[in-house]
Every structure is written in C-alpha cells, then in structure tokens.
Amino acid sequence: MSALAPALVAAAQGVLEAHRRRGTRVAMAESCTGGLVSAALTDIAGSSDVFVAGFVTYANEAKVRMVGVDPVLIELHGAVSEQVARAMAEGALGRAGADVAVAITGVAGPGGGSAAKPVGTVWFARADSSGATRAVLKQFDAAASRDAIRTQAALEALSLLSP
Numbered sequence: 708m709s710a711l712a713p714a715l716v717a718a719a720q721g722v723l724e725a726h727r728r729r730g731t732r733v734a735m736a737e738s739c740t741g742g743l744v745s746a747a748l749t750d751i752a753g754s755s756d757v758f759v760a761g762f763v764t765y766a767n768e769a770k771v772r773m774v775g776v777d778p779v780l781i782e783l784h785g786a787v788s789e790q791v792a793r794a795m796a797e798g799a800l801g802r803a804g805a806d807v808a809v810a811i812t813g814v815a816g817p818g819g820g821s822a823a824k825p826v827g828t829v830w831f832a833r834a835d836s837s838g839a840t841r842a843v844l845k846q847f848d849a850a851a852s853r854d855a856i857r858t859q860a861a862l863e864a865l866s867l868l869s870p
Contacts, residue, residue, distance in 0.1 A: 709750050711743075712858055718865040719747035719754075725870050726757045726807070733868055734803035735761040736774050736795040736810040738786065739829060743861040744811070744868075760803035764795065774798030774810075787812050787824050789842045792832035800834045807835045809868045815856045816849065825849050829860045833867045843867065 709716055726733055735744050745761025748754050762773045767786050770776040775798040776791055784790045795810030813829030820826035827847035834840040845863055847856045 711747055711750055715743070715747040715858065715861055715865070716750055718862055719744075720751055722865050722868050723748065723751055723754055723757045729870055731806035731870065732757055732759045732804075734759045734799045734805035734808040735864070735868075736770075736799035736808065737761065737763050737864075738765055738770070738795070738810075738812040739815040740811050740857050740861050740864070741765060743857055744809070744864045747861065747865065759805045760799070762795075762799050762802070770795060770812075774802060785824065787814055787828055787830060789830055789832070789844065792830035792842050793834070793840050796832035796834035797840055800836070805836075807833065807868060807870070809833050809864045811860055811864050813856075813860060815853045815860070816851075817853060820849065827851065827856055829856070829863070831860075831864060831867055 742763040748758045764770040776794040780790045796808045800808035810832045814820045816826035827849040832842040
C-alpha cells in the first residue's frame with residue numbers, strides 16, 4: 708500500500724493513462740514539492756513508458772545545474788517566480804526529451820515567506836514540445852500545514868500535466 712495520499716496516486720494514474728493513449732512522455736521539475744509528483748507517478752507500476760524523468764531542484768544551484776535555469780533569472784526575480792518556473796519547465800522538457808514537462812517552485816512554509824511571496828505562493832509552468840509554455844500562480848492557504856500545501860501543489864501539477 709502506498710504511503711502517498713490516495714488522491715495523488717489517482718491523479719497520477721489518470722495522467723499516465725491519458726499520456727499512454729496519446730503516446731506522449733512527461734517530465735517534472737520540482738522544488739517545493741521535493742519529488743512528490745514524481746513519487747506519485749512512479750508509485751504506479753509500468754509508469755516508465757510515460758514518465759521520463761523527475762528533477763528535484765530544491766536548491767537554486769540545482770535549478771541552474773540540472774535544468775539549466777539562468778542564474779540571472781533567480782537573481783532578478785527570485786526562485787519563486789514565473790520566470791524561473793518557465794525556465795524550469797523548459798529545461799526539464801529539453802533535458803528529459805519529453806513531450807510535456809511541468810515545473811513547481813514555491814513557498815510551502817511554515818517559514819520562508821515574505822510580504823511579496825507569502826507562505827502558500829506557488830508558481831507552476833507547463834512546457835510542451837510544440838514550443839508552448841504557460842505559467843500559473845496559485846496562492847494556497849498560508850495557515851495550512853507544509854504537508855497540505857505540498858500535496859495541493861502536487862495535485863495542481865498533475866492537473867497541469869494532463870493532456
């Protein structure tokens with residue numbers, strides 16, 4: 708039995724089935740979720756035909772080294788920003804050779820927030836092989852637990868990963 712939230716596993720199963728039908732492959736670049744989405748995808752036996760790679764880029768230097776985020780973007784906008792989320796998704800897409808990649812970067816708390824980027828602020832980006840990239844900002848409840856924010860962010864990412 709999986710230690711992951713049943714909703715995460717169910718959402719991951721839906722993503723895998725949809726991409727399997729389309730013959731497309733997916734990748735993740737995760738920061739504040741620390742690999743939670745990748746864990747949900749790999750919790751399902753046989754997921755390797757769809758899930759290519761998951762990059763856990765928690766530290767800024769990992770974002771730069773692993774998925775090619777320009778350090779200037781981090782310096783100018785911060786790690787939790789639309790620009791960095793887009794660069795993470797595009798980098799994961801290219802480095803994994805996937806058809807679709809989703810990136811997550813945010814503040815899961817309980818500390819680390821600021822007036823401009825309070826706890827619960829999470830940027831997502833979805834890049835695909837057609838060259839399209841879109842970003843989405845979500846503000847989760849700052850009073851929620853770190854676990855709850857990370858789970859909500861993982862569910863949102865799985866929703867964005869759907870074809």
